[in-house]
Amino acid sequence: MPDEALPTEIELRVVTPERPVVSERTTAVSLPGKDGRLGTLPGHAPLISELANGVLFYDHGGQTKYMAVLEGFAEVLPGRVTVLAQAAEMAEDIDVERAERAKRQAEEQLRQHPSDEQTEPQQTALQRSLARIEAAKQKA
Numbered sequence: 001m002p003d004e005a006l007p008t009e010i011e012l013r014v015v016t017p018e019r020p021v022v023s024e025r026t027t028a029v030s031l032p033g034k035d036g037r038l039g040t041l042p043g044h045a046p047l048i049s050e051l052a053n054g055v056l057f058y059d060h061g062g063q064t065k066y067m068a069v070l071e072g073f074a075e076v077l078p079g080r081v082t083v084l085a086q087a088a089e090m091a092e093d094i095d096v097e098r099a100e101r102a103k104r105q106a107e108e109q110l111r112q113h114p115s116d117e118q119t120e121p122q123q124t125a126l127q128r129s130l131a132r133i134e135a136a137k138q139k140a
C-alpha cells in the first residue's frame with residue numbers, strides 16, 4: 001500500500017538559533033553523533049542523538065555536500081532528519097582564517113593552563129575550530 005511504503009528520500013533540515021542553514025531533499029546523511037558517526041538512509045528507524053562538534057555530509061544530486069555542525073541534537077525519522085545545532089556552516093561559507101585563529105587561541109590558552117585546571121571551554125573551542133577546518137577542507 002502506498003501509504004505504508006518506505007520513503008525514498010530524506011528531507012534534511014539544519015537549523016541554528018540564528019538561522020535555517022539547510023533545507024534539502026537528499027538520499028543519505030552522515031552525522032557526527034556523540035557516540036560516533038551515524039549514517040542514515042531513507043527508512044531509518046526513528047531516533048534522537050546528541051551531536052558532537054564535527055562534519056555532517058549528505059548527498060546532493062550525486063555530489064557530497066559538507067558542513068560543520070557545532071553541538072546540538074539530531075532527530076532521525078524514516079523520511080526526515082532534523083538537526084538543531086548551536087552553530088552550523090556550509091563548508092564553502094567557512095572562514096578558514098577565523099577558524100585557524102580560534103584554533104591557535106585555544107591551543108595557546110591550553111598551553112598556559114596547569115594540567116589540573118579546568119580547561120573545558122578551551123577544549124570545546126579547539127574542537128569547534130577543528131570541525132570547521134575539517135569541513136572547509138572537503139569543499140572542493
Ligand code: ATP
Nearest residue numbers: 018070087088089093094095096098099102128132
Ligand atoms: P570564534 O572564536 O571564531 O568566534 P566561535 O566558535 O566562538 O568562534 P560561534 O559562537 O560558534 O563562534 O559562532 C558565532 C557565529 O559566527 C555563528 O553565526 C557562526 O556560524 C559564525 N562562525 C563562527 N566561526 C566561523 C567561521 N570560521 N566561518 C564562518 N562562520 C563562523
